[in-house]
Amino acid sequence: xxxxxxxxxxxxxxxxxxxxxxxxxxxxxxxxxxxxxxxxxxxxxxxxxxxxxxxxxxxxxxxxxxxxxxxxxxxxxxxxxxxxxxxxxxxxxxxxxxxxxxxxxxxxxxxx
Amino acid sequence: xxxxxxxxxxxxxxxxxxxxxxxxxxxxxxxxxxxxxxxxxxxxxxxxxxxxxxxxxxxxxxxxxxxxxxxxxxxxxxxxxxxxxxxxxxxxxxxxxxxxxxxxxxxxxxxxxxx
Numbered sequence: 001x002x003x004x005x006x007x008x009x010x011x012x013x014x015x016x017x018x019x020x021x022x023x024x025x026x027x028x029x030x031x032x033x034x035x036x037x038x039x040x041x042x043x044x045x046x047x048x049x050x051x052x053x054x055x056x057x058x059x060x061x062x063x064x065x066x067x068x069x070x071x072x073x074x075x076x077x078x079x080x081x082x083x084x085x086x087x088x089x090x091x092x093x094x095x096x097x098x099x100x101x102x103x104x105x106x107x108x109x110x111x112x
Numbered sequence: 113x114x115x116x117x118x119x120x121x122x123x124x125x126x127x128x129x130x131x132x133x134x135x136x137x138x139x140x141x142x143x144x145x146x147x148x149x150x151x152x153x154x155x156x157x158x159x160x161x162x163x164x165x166x167x168x169x170x171x172x173x174x175x176x177x178x179x180x181x182x183x184x185x186x187x188x189x190x191x192x193x194x195x196x197x198x199x200x201x202x203x204x205x206x207x208x209x210x211x212x213x214x215x216x217x218x219x220x221x222x223x224x225x226x227x
Binding site (some may be wrong): 002007031032034042043044045046049051053089091096097098100101102103105 | 144155160167169190207211212213215219220
């Protein structure tokens, strides 16, 4: 089993839709989680950090489910500009190493 | 707006040649990471430094890859000799890591093609 797993998609949704991605992790001792956005041929850009149960920033909500060992990213009112690959990253314990393990990414296509 | 910078942005070289990639981390960040990204393997951590000291390079093929941080403003990743299978995008990232905090900020990457 991979340390961090994501459904690669693609998720094809119409503008205005709500879409959610999940990311599962295998190490129950992990405490820090991140979502990154990566556009084609660009670098990953930090979208959100999740340290406790969740985080919200505008149309984006990230939630952590420790019992089931997954984090989710919810995007409301999808825009065309949200089309990208979304990478989740989990900090491998012990937390002070800073070592992030990335999932393979989930591709989102928002259609007009 | 502080950013991680990387040079060169693109590099095409022949098998057997030496390749050096450079990275300037964000000022004040204590940790610098080198990643490689390919379609097949995704984003893989190669090596990282804390306060310029190497912490972990277990992700790197030791026989041909080397990473150094000669000063706080420069990290280098060298491949000698390069092989076609090294073709990938190499990202440098930096972060102020401590406790639970682990946000990393990526540079634009070096797109390497080895023929």
